[in-house]
Amino acid sequence: MKLVLASGxxxxxxxxxxxxxxxxxxxxxxxxxxxxxxxxxPDFAGNALIKARTIAERLGPDVIVIADDSGISVPLLDGAPGIYSARYAGEGASDRENLLKLVGELKKRGVKRTPAYYTAAIALVGGGIEQVVHGWMHGEVIDEPRGKKGFGYDPIFIPEGYDRTLGELDESIKAKISHRAKAIGLARPLIGLLQRKEERR
Incomplete structure (x- = not known):
């Protein structure tokens, strides 16, 4: 079965x-x-399923579609940006514009750093199943971007146990500790089961 990621x-x-x-x-x-x-x-899991189902319907039964919905939540901001992380500064906003809006919200409140967490929901649709798994990464956001690695809000997010942002940390570290890495770790064996099930048919 082909594996397709429902994301550009x-x-x-x-x-x-x-x-x-x-x-x-x-x-x-x-x-x-x-x-x-x-x-x-209204949540990451629901949006991931919408994406996976939409693409699966177009591609047919011989495909496993993987869809991810993820974002950053800041309790100080009542959980914002949350599910609106990719369009926090408006529809079509760039990563930089979204990041700067979040920085602006922190500065408005006179806050230099505050707790935050990333959520990743990965939906798998195909082979007659629909499944969603989650991963989280906790840490803090800061009011000044640091580093040019990663994407999205990475330059202002410091993971728990570290003193550098994801924009500064080596990609190999992010690959081990990120919310998406944790969700992928749960999704991988499910995909393996689906593929083996298909091979036995």
Whole structure:
């Protein structure tokens, strides 16, 4: 069964390919386009399922679709940006614009650093199953970006147990401790089961 990632995000594709190998295809590789998907669920799991189901319906039964919905939540901001992390500064906002809006919200409150956490929900749709797994990474956000590695809010997020941001830490460290890495660790054996089940048919 083909593995397809329901995302056009280059950063996410890179992280997932490191976990699943180059046989993981992106949406535009199999569809020739990135379809507009309305993510209107109230939580990460619901939005991940919407993406996975939409692509699975277009590709048929011989595909396992992997969809990720993830974001950062800041308790000080009542959990914002949360599920709106990718469009916190508005529809079509860049990673930089979203990050700067969050920095602005911290500065407004006179806060230099405050607890925050990342959530990743990974949905698997295919082979007659729908499954969602979660991963979390806790730490703090700061009011000044540091480092140029990673993507999204990484330059202002310091993981628990570290004194540098994800923008400063080596990618190999992020690959072990991130919310997405934890969720991928749960998704990988499920995908293996699905593939073996298909091979036995």
């Amino acid at each position: 995000n280059r950063g996410k594709l890179r992280e997932f390919r490191e976990a699943f190998g180059q046989e993981l295809l992106s949406m535009d590789e199999v569809l020739g386009e990135e379809p507009v998907i309305v993510e209107d669920a």
